[in-house]
Amino acid sequence: MSSDVVLTSALRSNLLSLQNTQSLIDKTQLRLATGLKVNSALDSPSNFFAAQALDNRASDLSRLLDGIGQSIRTIEQADNGVTALTNLVETAQSIASSARDELAASEGEARIVGSVDLSEESDLVVTTGLADGDSFDIITTDADGNQITETITLNDGDTAYSLAAKITNQFADSRNGEVSASVTDDGFFSISSSEGRSFRIQENTNFDTTGFTAIGLGDYFEDEVRGGATLAATTVVAGSTATSISLYEASGDTVDSGDLLTGTYIDGDGNTVFSGFAAADTFDLTLDLGNGNTASLAGAGNFAVTATSTFQDLVDSINLDTNVNQYIEASFDTATGQLSITSISDTVQNVALSVSSAAGGAFSIGLGDTSGNLDPQTIGAGETYDSVFRFNNSTQALDSLAADYNNVRSQIDRLVADASYRGVNLLNGDDLTTFFNENNTSRLTTSGVNFTADGLGLTAASFRSSADIELTAAQSRDALTSVRNFGSTLANNLSIIQTRQDFTEQTINTLQAGADDLTVADQNEEGANLLALQTRQTLGVTSLSLASQSQQAVLRLF
Numbered sequence: 001m002s003s004d005v006v007l008t009s010a011l012r013s014n015l016l017s018l019q020n021t022q023s024l025i026d027k028t029q030l031r032l033a034t035g036l037k038v039n040s041a042l043d044s045p046s047n048f049f050a051a052q053a054l055d056n057r058a059s060d061l062s063r064l065l066d067g068i069g070q071s072i073r074t075i076e077q078a079d080n081g082v083t084a085l086t087n088l089v090e091t092a093q094s095i096a097s098s099a100r101d102e103l104a105a106s107e108g109e110a111r112i113v114g115s116v117d118l119s120e121e122s123d124l125v126v127t128t129g130l131a132d133g134d135s136f137d138i139i140t141t142d143a144d145g146n147q148i149t150e151t152i153t154l155n156d157g158d159t160a161y162s163l164a165a166k167i168t169n170q171f172a173d174s175r176n177g178e179v180s181a182s183v184t185d186d187g188f189f190s191i192s193s194s195e196g197r198s199f200r201i202q203e204n205t206n207f208d209t210t211g212f213t214a215i216g217l218g219d220y221f222e223d224e225v226r227g228g229a230t231l232a233a234t235t236v237v238a239g240s241t242a243t244s245i246s247l248y249e250a251s252g253d254t255v256d257s258g259d260l261l262t263g264t265y266i267d268g269d270g271n272t273v274f275s276g277f278a279a280a281d282t283f284d285l286t287l288d289l290g291n292g293n294t295a296s297l298a299g300a301g302n303f304a305v306t307a308t309s310t311f312q313d314l315v316d317s318i319n320l321d322t323n324v325n326q327y328i329e330a331s332f333d334t335a336t337g338q339l340s341i342t343s344i345s346d347t348v349q350n351v352a353l354s355v356s357s358a359a360g361g362a363f364s365i366g367l368g369d370t371s372g373n374l375d376p377q378t379i380g381a382g383e384t385y386d387s388v389f390r391f392n393n394s395t396q397a398l399d400s401l402a403a404d405y406n407n408v409r410s411q412i413d414r415l416v417a418d419a420s421y422r423g424v425n426l427l428n429g430d431d432l433t434t435f436f437n438e439n440n441t442s443r444l445t446t447s448g449v450n451f452t453a454d455g456l457g458l459t460a461a462s463f464r465s466s467a468d469i470e471l472t473a474a475q476s477r478d479a480l481t482s483v484r485n486f487g488s489t490l491a492n493n494l495s496i497i498q499t500r501q502d503f504t505e506q507t508i509n510t511l512q513a514g515a516d517d518l519t520v521a522d523q524n525e526e527g528a529n530l531l532a533l534q535t536r537q538t539l540g541v542t543s544l545s546l547a548s549q550s551q552q553a554v555l556r557l558f
Contacts, residue, residue, distance in 0.1 A: 014543045025533045032527065038518065051515035058511035060438035061504050068501045070422065071434040075446060075494045078426035081419030082487040085427070085451060088412050089483055092458065093476040095405045099463045100473060102397050110199055110236040111192035111392050114216025118160035119187030125156050128214035132156040136207040138167065138191070140178050140199035145371030148175055151204055160189050160215065167191065189215050193238060198369045202233030222288065222352050224386040227379070234350065234388045235368040235375060240343045242351070242389045244365035245372040247274060247337040254337035257312040261305050267364075267372060276361015276379070281305040283314060284354035287327050289347045295323050302354075311339060339365065343391040344468075351391070356384040402463040405472065409453040409460065416452050426490070427451040436500045444500075446493045449486050456482060 030039065041048045121127050135153040142148050150170050154163065160183050167181035179199055181191045193199045202224075203211070209232040212218045221232045235242075247255040247265040255265055264275035284302040287295040297303060303317040311332045318330040318341070327345045332338070341351060355363050360381035366372030368389055379385045419427045426432060426448040436442040449455070456479035461472045 017543075018537065018541065021533055021537045025537065028533060047518040051518040054511045054515040054518075057438060058508045058515070061508050061511070064435060064438065065501065065504055065508075068434060068436070068497060068504065071432060071446075071497055072494065072501065074421040074424050074426065074432055075490055075497065077421035078419060079487065079490050079494070081415060081427045081451075082483055082490060084415055085412065086480070086483050086487070088408055088415065089456070089458075089476060089480045092405055092408045092412075093473070093480060095401055095408065096461070096469060096473040096476050099398055099401045099405075099461075099469045102401060103463070103469055109192045109194060109392070110197065110238040110390075111190065112201075112217055112220050112234075112236055112390065113184065114189035115219060116189075116214075116216030117187035118183065118189055118216065121160055123156070124158050124160065124163065124215065125154060128211075130154055130211055130214055131206060134206045134211060135204040136211070137202050137204050138171075138179055138199055139202070139374065140193060140197055141369060141371050141373055142176065142178065143195075145373055147373040147376075148178065150174065150179070154207075160187070163215070164189065189217065191217075191236075193236070196238045198235060198237050198374055200233065200235045200368075200375055203231050208232045219290070219349060220390050222350055222386075222388040224352075224388055225354070225384050227383040227385065234390050236390045236392065237368045238392060240391050242341045242368045242391070243370055244339040244367050245273065245370050247339075247365060254334065255311065256334050256337075257315070257332040258310050260307075261309045261311065261314065262307060271364075273362050273364040273366075273372065276357055276359050277305050278357075278359055279305060279307050281357045281359075282355075284352075284356070285318065285324065286352045286354070287324055287348055288350040288352070289327070290349045295327060297321050298323055315339075338370070339367070341367070341389070346462075348391060351389045352386060353389070354384055354386045355379060358382060398463040402461045405461040405463075409458050412451075412453045412456070412458070416455075429455075434497055434500075436504065444493060444496055446490070449482075451483065451486070 037043070038047045038051065118124070124130055125132050132155055133153060135151050137149050137151050139147060139149045150167075152163070152167055152170065158166070164181035164183050167179065168177075171177055171179045177194060178197060179191065179193050181189070184190055191199075191201070201212075201217075201221075209218055209221050209223065212221050212232060220234045220236070222234065223230050224233045245267055248268065249255060249259070249263075249265060259265075261277050262279075264272060267273045282302040282304050285297045286301055289295060297317060298321050303309075303314055315330040315332050318328065319325050327343070327348050328351060329342050329344055331340045331342070333340070341353075343351070353367070355377070357363075357379045358381065360379050360383065362378055363385060364372055364376045364378065366374065367387065368374060375387060377385050377387070416425070416427045419425055420430075424430045424432055426446060427450075428448065429450045430448040432446040432448070434444045434446070436444070457475050458479055459472075459475065462468050463472070
């Protein structure tokens with residue numbers, strides 16, 4: 001067309017070359033500015049979309065890393081709780097062990113403690129109405145198991161302190177200190193034995209239940225029947241169990257729990273100690289629960305002997321009787337031939353056992369003292385023989401230890417409640433799920449546990465019997481095992497999550513590196529390219545100038 005500029009072939013070639021060079025310069029400058037050799041799908045569709053997929057996965061995994069990090073913190077918080085919980089459970093276990101030691105110590109002596117403050121009583125005879133010369137007997141056994149008796153006489157001018165000293169000195173001077181007495185810091189009169197022996201206190205002269213009440217010991221006594229006589233007395237047992245001597249058959253074999261109550265049995269020396277019982281003879285059992293409350297066997301409070309009654313029947317009548325089996329339990333050890341009655345509740349003040357026989361016989365089986373010499377019993381025909389047993393199965397120290405244990409138990413609940421992290425509490429039943437890949441197909445679930453006191457099986461402690469203490473000790477032992485096992489589980493899961501965290505970080509680096517391989521420009525290469533292109537551009541301009549000189553020569557014609 002007439003309006004088009006006509007360029008020579010040389011000019012047009014040089015011009016096109018310069019345009020291409022400038023295009024390459026622009027592209028190289030963009031790569032240097034962005035650091036990428038693929039800036040859009042137009043640059044390289046396959047590389048662009050492949051790199052985008054790698055970057056997207058790396059971004060998804062980076063977001064997962066936040067969740068993994070929070071899972072680690074949740075488990076660390078639970079592990080902190082487990083460490084503290086371990087200390088608390090170990091403390092509870094230590095308290096139960098101390099209670100066992102305390103019970104063992106208290107079972108080493110029979111003890112009664114009065115309930116009247118006598119610290120201000122300057123003369124017991126005058127202030128209580130007791131008469132000068134009133135007396136009572138303290139009966140126990142010596143180191144050889146022989147019965148020994150000391151009669152304690154109250155004299156005009158005696159105080160609680162002088163009476164306590166009289167008992168202690170009398171047994172120390174005449175015997176070997178088997179029994180001692182004292183006045184507590186609170187002013188209460190106390191009598192105790194030594195070396196695990198039981199002892200019996202009974203009235204002698206005018207020292208009846210009223211007299212014992214005057215010195216604060218009245219709660220320990222019941223009126224016992226000895227054939228046709230009645231006296232205030234009690235047998236104080238060291239510990240929580242009154243056990244008989246070993247019973248033997250005539251053949252020398254120990255008595256079996258299935259042997260008949262109507263049989264005749266001997267002791268280790270061959271003496272007849274159990275005989276004469278027949279149908280219609282009775283064993284009556286009554287519990288003094290304090291505050292005027294009592295409990296007795298069902299059926300008029302007695303077990304009636306029949307021609308087929310066995311020792312096991314007597315035991316079962318106690319253990320299956322809902323009136324009394326929450327307070328005491330009975331057993332018969334076939335291996336030793338011993339009958340036992342155990343107090344399982346501090347509610348029990350006294351256990352009164354009454355034996356009645358129509359024909360009369362022996363019942364010298366030594367309940368309360370396995371020597372059989374503490375309170376020998378021979379029942380006359382048609383007579384009743386009562387025995388009252390006072391158990392020493394709890395002390396103030398045990399009550400204090402139980403309170404300490406229950407305080408630790410409540411602290412366990414509070415600790416567990418405080419062991420949460422961002423609303424997740426692995427120690428209170430919550431589960432934690434940690435995801436390791438972008439589509440949530442790879443995961444780890446850390447199952448929570450209920451480590452409250454109830455969840456650990458730690459029931460409130462009473463420490464009122466050996467069985468209670470052993471139950472508490474077993475519970476704390478099992479709880480400690482559970483806590484330690486869960487701590488091990490947390491450690492394993494934490495190790496797995498941390499390993500996956502490291503793996504995920506490395507995977508993200510790999511994905512990002514792969515994306516960079518597809519899109520990132522080599523700055524050195526692009527810099528060299530730009531330098532070469534700039535040189536080429538300079539040469540192209542020069543070449544274009546040379547190509548245009550032929551046309552410039554025409555101007556010289558004018």
